[in-house]
Amino acid sequence: MENKGKLYGIGVGPGDMELLTLKAARILKEVDVICAPHAGAEKESIALSIIQPLLDEREKKAMVVQPLFPMKEDVNHLKKHWMEAAFIISDYLNHGKDVAFITLGDPSIFSTFTYVQKNLDGKYDIEVIPGITSFTACAAAIGEPLVEKDETLTIVPKIDKSIKDIIDKSDNFVFMKTSRNSRKVENKILKDPREKTVYSVENCTMEDEKIVEGFSNEKPYLTTTIVKFKN
Amino acid sequence: MENKGKLYGIGVGPGDMELLTLKAARILKEVDVICAPHAGAEKESIALSIIQPLLDEREKKAMVVQPLFPMKEDVNHLKKHWMEAAFIISDYLNHGKDVAFITLGDPSIFSTFTYVQKNLDGKYDIEVIPGITSFTACAAAIGEPLVEKDETLTIVPKIDKSIKDIIDKSDNFVFMKTSRNSRKVENKILKDPREKTVYSVENCTMEDEKIVEGFSNEKPYLTTTIVKFKN
Numbered sequence: 001m002e003n004k005g006k007l008y009g010i011g012v013g014p015g016d017m018e019l020l021t022l023k024a025a026r027i028l029k030e031v032d033v034i035c036a037p038h039a040g041a042e043k044e045s046i047a048l049s050i051i052q053p054l055l056d057e058r059e060k061k062a063m064v065v066q067p068l069f070p071m072k073e074d075v076n077h078l079k080k081h082w083m084e085a086a087f088i089i090s091d092y093l094n095h096g097k098d099v100a101f102i103t104l105g106d107p108s109i110f111s112t113f114t115y116v117q118k119n120l121d122g123k124y125d126i127e128v129i130p131g132i133t134s135f136t137a138c139a140a141a142i143g144e145p146l147v148e149k150d151e152t153l154t155i156v157p158k159i160d161k162s163i164k165d166i167i168d169k170s171d172n173f174v175f176m177k178t179s180r181n182s183r184k185v186e187n188k189i190l191k192d193p194r195e196k197t198v199y200s201v202e203n204c205t206m207e208d209e210k211i212v213e214g215f216s217n218e219k220p221y222l223t224t225t226i227v228k229f230k231n
Numbered sequence: 232m233e234n235k236g237k238l239y240g241i242g243v244g245p246g247d248m249e250l251l252t253l254k255a256a257r258i259l260k261e262v263d264v265i266c267a268p269h270a271g272a273e274k275e276s277i278a279l280s281i282i283q284p285l286l287d288e289r290e291k292k293a294m295v296v297q298p299l300f301p302m303k304e305d306v307n308h309l310k311k312h313w314m315e316a317a318f319i320i321s322d323y324l325n326h327g328k329d330v331a332f333i334t335l336g337d338p339s340i341f342s343t344f345t346y347v348q349k350n351l352d353g354k355y356d357i358e359v360i361p362g363i364t365s366f367t368a369c370a371a372a373i374g375e376p377l378v379e380k381d382e383t384l385t386i387v388p389k390i391d392k393s394i395k396d397i398i399d400k401s402d403n404f405v406f407m408k409t410s411r412n413s414r415k416v417e418n419k420i421l422k423d424p425r426e427k428t429v430y431s432v433e434n435c436t437m438e439d440e441k442i443v444e445g446f447s448n449e450k451p452y453l454t455t456t457i458v459k460f461k462n
Contacts, residue, residue: 011367018254021244021363025253108370108377109384117376128371132252132361136242139339140359145348146339153340153386154401155378169397170385 005032005093007124008100009107009117011131012050015222016205019132020051027129028054032097034062035089037069037112046222047102063097069112078115086119093124106131110157110176135174138201138224142211146226147172159185167192173227179219186215195230236263236324238355239331240338240348242362243281246453247436250363251282258360259285263328265293266320268300268343277453278333294328300343309346317350324355337362341388341407366405369432369455373442377457378403390416398423404458410450417446426461 008027013019020028028034028051036048045066055062067085072078092099107113107128117126135155139146147153151171156163159181167173167189175181178200190198200216202223203209216223239258244250251259259265259282267279276297286293298316303309323330338344338359348357366386370377378384382402387394390412398404398420406412409431421429431447433454434440447454 009371013252016254018257019252019361021250021252022256023247023249026249106367108367108375110378110380111376114376114379117374121374126374128374130250130363130367130371132363133367136337136339136361136364140240140361143348143352143357143359144339145342145345147341147386147388148345149341150389150391152388152397155384155386157378157383158381160381166383166397166400169400 005097007126009113009128010100010102011106012047012102013132014134014137014205024129031100033092033099034064035101036066038066039071047104082115086116106133134224137204141201142199171229175225178223178225179221197228200225236328238357240344240359241331241333242337243278243333244363245365245368245436255360262331264323264330265295266332267297269297270302278335313346317347337364365455368435372432373430406456409454409456410452428459431456
């Protein structure tokens with residue numbers, strides 16, 4: 001891997017730039033290339049918008065590349081885009097440039113970085129810099145602990161039929177991006193006979209953050225719901 | 232709450248000082264009082280040792296108080312210590328001093344801050360600053376994603392008999408502080424018929440970090456195990 005650049009997978013946290021780690025901020029100020037996946041031509045990368053003020057402060061500007069990562073579920077279609085992104089990144093690394101792939105929240109939790117990481121693992125020096133996850137930021141915003149004592153916590157990316165198997169097995173749940181849920185699955189959870197508290201946080205730590213009791217009606221893209229059952 | 236100080240619950244991350252957030256670092260440089268719980272007279276506070284270099288840089292030194300939070304399981308005995316800590320903190324807040332209660336990892340996840348937060352909630356202005364959790368730092372250290380696609384992730388603080396109810400319901404598990412486990416419960420997990428990968432990280436992001444396959448034999452206090460079942 002001599003003379004090759006290093007790849008960083010950097011979690012930029014949930015939205016507030018001050019929730020970047022010191023390490024992430026240091027690397028983002030030094031690195032040659034910033035790779036910020038975006039979901040479509042008309043959509044700007046949220047991760048990039050979080051770190052933009054920091055990039056603006058740099059004297060030597062970074063090269064910013066924005067490969068397309070569409071939010072579709074057709075895996076074959078997606079694979080083509082992941083391969084393309086990996087190819088673009090490889091090209092910079094082969095030319096000795098260090099690349100920071102930025103991702104909302106943490107790079108190990110439901111992250112687009114995972115696909116790039118799997119494609120390039122073993123071929124380059126890769127370092128993952130953890131970030132603040134949306135769910136601990138949401139708990140902080142609500143002002144309630146997420147999990148305590150001997151309780152368990154389960155993180156669910158998408159509520160579907162399988163929720164019935166696990167809903168009575170864990171004490172606390174985080175439902176990520178609940179904008180994708182139907183009211184029907186939400187009602188199933190609300191009908192669980194245990195005493196519970198349910199809070200949703202929309203656009204956590206961003207300027208338009210909103211905390212609501214129960215599931216969210218408006219459901220912006222970045223909505224997280226925390227369900228805590230009482231034992 | 233006029234004229235009263237503000238209480239911050241600050242997550243200092245898993246060990247590496249560079250994993251502090253910019254926000255945590257800013258507050259820790261400004262705040263009047265640092266409250267660092269410690270487990271016993273002979274044990275230094277790990278959270279305090281993480282931020283010590285940052286405190287040493289301060290021109291105006293912070294007052295550091297270290298209430299005792301013994302690691303015992305007798306709740307009545309513990310309550311006495313939590314009340315004492317809350318009393319000490321209240322006294323500073325009533326005198327208009329801002330206090331930062333520091334906690335390893337994140338303040339919303341199995342944190343001693345929870346007890347202080349519950350005692351003082353509603354009486355003072357409280358802000359929680361999320362931190363990097365040990366488990367995302369461990370996944371970053373291993374270089375493997377923690378959870379992806381439609382998988383679920385369950386965080387378990389203590390493996391006991393109830394593990395049999397949930398072990399086949401979730402795709403990925405984090406076992407926190409596995410130093411408290413018996414070999415017997417670990418073997419139960421290892422015998423699960425699904426294909427899996429098991430990694431433990433001892434003292435993650437610290438100088439003596441060690442990654443081992445399977446559960447840890449040495450089991451220092453800060454050992455986290457990640458079990459990923461393959462679907």
